[in-house]
Amino acid sequence: MVKKIMNDPKDIVDEMLEGFVFAHKELQWFKEYRTVAVKERKEKVGLVALGGSGHEPAHAGYIGEGMLDAVAVGNLFASPSPDQILKAIEAANRGKGVLVILKNYSGDLMNFSIAKELAEEENIRVESVVVKDDVAVQDSTYSTGRRGIAGTVFVHKIAGARAAEGAELEEVKVTAQKAIDHIRSIGISLGTCILPGLKKPGFYIGENEIELGMGIHGEPGIRKMELKSANELAETMVDRILEDLDYRKQEVAVLINGLGGTPQMELYVLTASLKKVFAREEIAAYRVMVGNYMTSLEMAGCSVSLMELDEEFKRLLDKPCMTPALRIQ
Amino acid sequence: MVKKIMNDPKDIVDEMLEGFVFAHKELQWFKEYRTVAVKERKEKVGLVALGGSGHEPAHAGYIGEGMLDAVAVGNLFASPSPDQILKAIEAANRGKGVLVILKNYSGDLMNFSIAKELAEEENIRVESVVVKDDVAVQDSTYSTGRRGIAGTVFVHKIAGARAAEGAELEEVKVTAQKAIDHIRSIGISLGTCILPGLKKPGFYIGENEIELGMGIHGEPGIRKMELKSANELAETMVDRILEDLDYRKQEVAVLINGLGGTPQMELYVLTASLKKVFAREEIAAYRVMVGNYMTSLEMAGCSVSLMELDEEFKRLLDKPCMTPALRIQ
Known part of the structure; x- marks a missing residue:
């Protein structure tokens, strides 16, 4: 369509x-x-x-x-x-x-x-x-x-x-x-997106498939895989991040970012799944942000970003900001 | 899917x-x-x-x-x-x-x-x-x-x-x-949504079709029509609202609400189209809110709401609020 x-x-x-x-x-x-x-x-x-x-x-x-x-x-x-x-x-x-x-x-x-x-x-x-x-x-x-x-x-x-x-x-x-x-991210894509003016997407994702690590312009990721449960997805995503930087026993800020076509309901379900993974890995979520922060048009999917926090970062993160898309006071 | x-x-x-x-x-x-x-x-x-x-x-x-x-x-x-x-x-x-x-x-x-x-x-x-x-x-x-x-x-x-x-x-x-x-709204739907656990949508919208006035649960609207340009959609939507309540020469608050699957880019394009219609109808936009405020899962489409403002409403609208989805200070 x-x-x-x-x-x-x-x-x-x-x-x-x-x-x-x-x-x-x-x-x-x-x-x-x-x-x-x-x-x-x-x-x-x-x-x-x-x-x-x-x-x-x-x-x-x-x-x-x-x-x-x-x-x-x-x-x-x-x-x-x-x-x-x-x-x-x-x-x-x-x-x-x-x-x-x-x-x-x-x-x-x-x-x-x-x-x-x-x-x-x-x-x-x-x-x-x-x-x-x-x-x-x-x-x-x-x-x-x-x-x-x-x-x-x-x-x-x-x-x-x-x-x-x-x-x-x-x-x-x-x-x-x-x-x-101190920041690492990983994305999953469930659906494609079509550039305005074009008739079809530049890449495809199969019926029951997702792509782990696809870029925000549809660039290839790590691999295509079967769509799993939110709990399994949360584990896969956090595991991949932890292979790269060890956030265990740290305080972190978390961004659960929708790619444009995924409802908030699903992002919050994934948030609940991440909560379990964090508990297991002893990762303490100091601030959790959920929503469409950096999208790929109407692409279905999301990314998870973690930032390890020290006292300076907590102070700076908590300072007020007032922009169209992020407001903290 | x-x-x-x-x-x-x-x-x-x-x-x-x-x-x-x-x-x-x-x-x-x-x-x-x-x-x-x-x-x-x-x-x-x-x-x-x-x-x-x-x-x-x-x-x-x-x-x-x-x-x-x-x-x-x-x-x-x-x-x-x-x-x-x-x-x-x-x-x-x-x-x-x-x-x-x-x-x-x-x-x-x-x-x-x-x-x-x-x-x-x-x-x-x-x-x-x-x-x-x-x-x-x-x-x-x-x-x-x-x-x-x-x-x-x-x-x-x-x-x-x-x-x-x-x-x-x-x-x-x-x-x-x-x-x-003092509030009136009208929606358009471009695509359907599927309830979690079900295999298919409860309603359909054709390939090059939209439904004017569909409800947020997929309830029937006024009519199905061909997808038109954003400029024409803005005119159709505002005209339908004005038939019901005359906002001409009034100050209004405007809510351009995404239904879940429509990218911000398209909502802002519609906003620019509405700006033209407002100029023609001498409607003064005091505050304009654009985003996913009340969705229907991943449905593509949007609604436009207008609220006529007097001094009391302007004062109340401008008062600070701090909630997950709306922040004004």
């Missing part, structure tokens, strides 16, 4: 952003650059994210107090251009430098590196960190090394809180990198 | 609620009653909602400061029992009486009327209002008279703010009823 609420598919990103800033009047939109930014300019280190569209609410949904300052929005599942990224950097800059939070996709990194040069010609200090939280595969269709997926939301929150409390550019970067080092 | 993240389908509601209270530690769960409530007890009029599950985040997602105090959760698309509703009333009662916000479904109303009698035997004052915002059809599969759908979220917000500022039971009821009188 290819039924979508849209007009001309070529206008879908612009129209989405028009609707987005109509609903979120506290944000502004640089239309020709497809760049969204805060209106109110505070003197602090600026925070920028970028990425293709189709992952809403990521990333423009995380613009606001205590999180990001500007986001460059690419075409569907495609990197924004260097001039878009430059515009976001300019919009986020308050004279204290800008940290760009990248997910590890080759296109994002390449276009960012050009934008960084251009920004530095304008005497804007630019630093970056690269999120690669997905433990599924080492290299992938669009990445050399691990992919960045929903764990990125934790990086936005932690770095955003650090910038909001007045830290300098280098300090915000160090904290963001520390967050990245 | 019947692929769901679940264990035994008969446990899905209990497991969902277990996950829900694990994620939202500020809430408590009366397990044997499938009733969720605030932990902190403030002296104020209590607010209760009830309904079948499968509509998450409705209604338990609206429990918290400035909105509801307790929710009775029924089986999938089924009314909670009188003893569940009684438990929610007891949990919400602080000695100032309890207002129960009902949606107009026969089962909900019948079970509530029994619960109300039982509560009054315990000397709890109980009042109720009935939301019937859906302009699609006069009578329906599960209702005599109009159905209550996503506009209910506005009633929770307005009544919640009124109760939070210390109004008495009768005053909260009057304000809630005034809200109901």
Whole structure:
């Protein structure tokens, strides 16, 4: 079924952003650059994210107090251009430098590196960190090394809180990198998604099959497997994460992220299953977030992200933020 | 495709609620009653909602400061029992009486009327209002008279703010009823949904077809029609609402509600289309909310709700609330 609420598919990103800033009047939109930014300019280190569209609410949904300052929005599942990224950097800059939070996709990194040069010609200090939280595969269709997926939301929150409390550019970067080092994610996909304007999906998942570790653009994961119970899925996902980083006997933040087409009911059932696995592994859940935080259009499935917490991370995680997609007070 | 993240389908509601209270530690769960409530007890009029599950985040997602105090959760698309509703009333009662916000479904109303009698035997004052915002059809599969759908979220917000500022039971009821009188909604469905445990949907929508006015349990709407552009859909939906209540030249709150399977991208495209229709009809959007507020499992589609605003409603709408699914500060 290819039924979508849209007009001309070529206008879908612009129209989405028009609707987005109509609903979120506290944000502004640089239309020709497809760049969204805060209106109110505070003197602090600026925070920028970028990425293709189709992952809403990521990333423009995380613009606001205590999180990001500007986001460059690419075409569907495609990197924004260097001039878009430059515009976001300019919009986020308050004279204290800008940290760009990248997910590890080759296109994002390449276009960012050009934008960084251009920004530095304008005497804007630019630093970056690269999120690669997905433990599924080492290299992938669009990445050399691990992919960045929903764990990125934790990086936005932690770095955003650090910038909001007045830290300098280098300090915000160090904290963001520390967050990245403590975050791991894994996804499962139950169904496919179709890019607006196309007639069929770019990949398939069988009738009673799921794919463990599929990327948020439908990139291949670890393996296809039979759909199992929520309890078994939770075990499989946590086991794969623990093979990579040992969260046992640690306090963690947990993100159970829907990919777009999976109802909240199922995400909360998986949450209950994770609770059992955490009890067995002596993992203490300090904060649990459940919802559609970084999606793949209407794809059915979810990802689980864990972040190990120390006192600094708990303090930063608990600091207020007020954005369209995440509000903590 | 019947692929769901679940264990035994008969446990899905209990497991969902277990996950829900694990994620939202500020809430408590009366397990044997499938009733969720605030932990902190403030002296104020209590607010209760009830309904079948499968509509998450409705209604338990609206429990918290400035909105509801307790929710009775029924089986999938089924009314909670009188003893569940009684438990929610007891949990919400602080000695100032309890207002129960009902949606107009026969089962909900019948079970509530029994619960109300039982509560009054315990000397709890109980009042109720009935939301019937859906302009699609006069009578329906599960209702005599109009159905209550996503506009209910506005009633929770307005009544919640009124109760939070210390109004008495009768005053909260009057304000809630005034809200109901000023809210109208209409939905469109693009795809079906399958109840966990079943093998196929209870209703069908054709390949290139949508249903205008379908209910949130798949009840028949006004008519099946060809899928049109977002601009045309926005016009059709607003026109149908305006036939019923004239919002022209008024200030309104707008809720663009996803039914579960529709990506945010499409909801925001529809938002941009609505912006155009509002401009033409001189409707001023004071607040615009976009997201999955009252769903039908993984159904694709959305609803649009309008609430006419006066100064009292603007004040109450802007008051802070802090719940899992709606946060305003």
